[in-house]
Amino acid sequence: MGKASDRSRTNKDPALTMFPMMNLMVILVPFLLTSAAFYHMAIVNTTVLTDNPETGKIQDTQIIPLDLYLYLKAEGLTLESSRPMYEGKSRVDFPMLPPGNTYDFPGLRDILIKVKTENELVTTMFILADPGVTYDNVIKAIDHCRDDGKPVPSPEGPPMPRELFPKVTIMRAQ
Amino acid sequence: MRKTISSKRGSRRNRIQDIDLNITSMMDIFTILLVFLLKSYSVTEAVLIAPKDVALPTSTSQIDPKVSIDIQISKTSVVFDGKPVVAVIDGKIDRSYYDENNLIAPLLKVIQDKLKSFEYIAQLRQDNAPQVEDTGEEGEEEDETAEKSILVMAHKELDFKVVEDVLYTAAGAGVGKFRFAVQKLGE
Known part of the structure; x- marks a missing residue:
């Protein structure tokens, strides 16, 4: 009797008990689904220039070697300074690009690289936007002012682009 | 998971049949999902949730x-x-x-x-x-x-x-x- 039952037991196919594993999955998957980030967020730091001495300050510095102003208008971009920025120029206009009438951000970045080369110490950019300019275009302008967009290998970490004018101050257009 | 059903068809005696549910494919799905979610799981200081009516740039x-x-x-x-x-x-x-x-x-x-x-x-x-000495931190x-x-x-x-x-x-x-x-x- 005992031998027969042993034999029948050994004839059964061995089955892996998956229930604990399934239980774990059923708990883990909903938890991860609720906390999953399907797109990652970042922040863009800015300040605003006001009459208030407490808040209307330029980021981290009160002394600016060269004042750079970027105007976003309906007809295009204008980069301006009270002093020569590069090759003796103190103003550069960037008309809208066809097709689609988009801002010439690549052209702006090329000029900003030249300005940065001649003015290594300058890190601040003032941005002024006319009514009708979208928030998205202002963020794009800040992005193009921040760095040259060409990541180079860094021994300390991931490849990073060269910084141009990372400190952005928003000004009200008159 | 097992389910027991009785079947009289083809036999005079009631026979008990064991039916095994095949969960292999489900396990595959769960495993892929788990790996994907673990990979996309971010551990940052703050997790921001953008409102539904705000499309961020x-x-x-x-x-x-x-x-x-x-x-x-x-x-x-x-x-x-x-x-x-x-x-x-x-x-x-x-x-x-x-x-x-x-x-x-x-x-x-x-x-x-x-x-x-x-x-x-x-x-x-x-x-x-508490009054403690100031540190840089x-x-x-x-x-x-x-x-x-x-x-x-x-x-x-x-x-x-x-x-x-x-x-x-x-x-x-x-x-x-x-x-x-x-x-x-x-x-």
Whole structure:
């Protein structure tokens, strides 16, 4: 009797008990689904220039070697300074690009690289936007002012682009 | 998982049949899902959740978000700290909301109230804090609290004039630094 039952037991196919594993999955998957980030967020730091001495300050510095102003208008971009920025120029206009009438951000970045080369110490950019300019275009302008967009290998970490004018101050257009 | 059914067909005696449910494919799905979710699981200082009616602009910025009070600007309203403050109609804030300094009066008031409560809490913490020798780390923490920054989550298609007016109103209330929430490009 005992031998027969042993034999029948050994004839059964061995089955892996998956229930604990399934239980774990059923708990883990909903938890991860609720906390999953399907797109990652970042922040863009800015300040605003006001009459208030407490808040209307330029980021981290009160002394600016060269004042750079970027105007976003309906007809295009204008980069301006009270002093020569590069090759003796103190103003550069960037008309809208066809097709689609988009801002010439690549052209702006090329000029900003030249300005940065001649003015290594300058890190601040003032941005002024006319009514009708979208928030998205202002963020794009800040992005193009921040760095040259060409990541180079860094021994300390991931490849990073060269910084141009990372400190952005928003000004009200008159 | 097992289910027992009785079957009389083809036999005079009731026979008990064991039916095994094949869960291999389900396990495959779960395993793939688990690996994907574990990979996309981010451990950062702050997890921001953009409101449904705010489509954030994309940016190449790699700066991780920090916890701070937020202003959400959608196509229909300006929300401060979770409460709607002023309405946005046809992409504009009604002029009746503005004061003589061209600031949005209701928003100015709620931001000032919030900052006052923060100052009060900071004062209480300072009064109740044990007297210890100052270190560099503590100084950094103090600076961070005193910085008075606001996180701005604005719809990308909005006229920047609306965002600008909100920024200047917050600056009028004493906010010195602004953080625009953006969607990381290419992720």
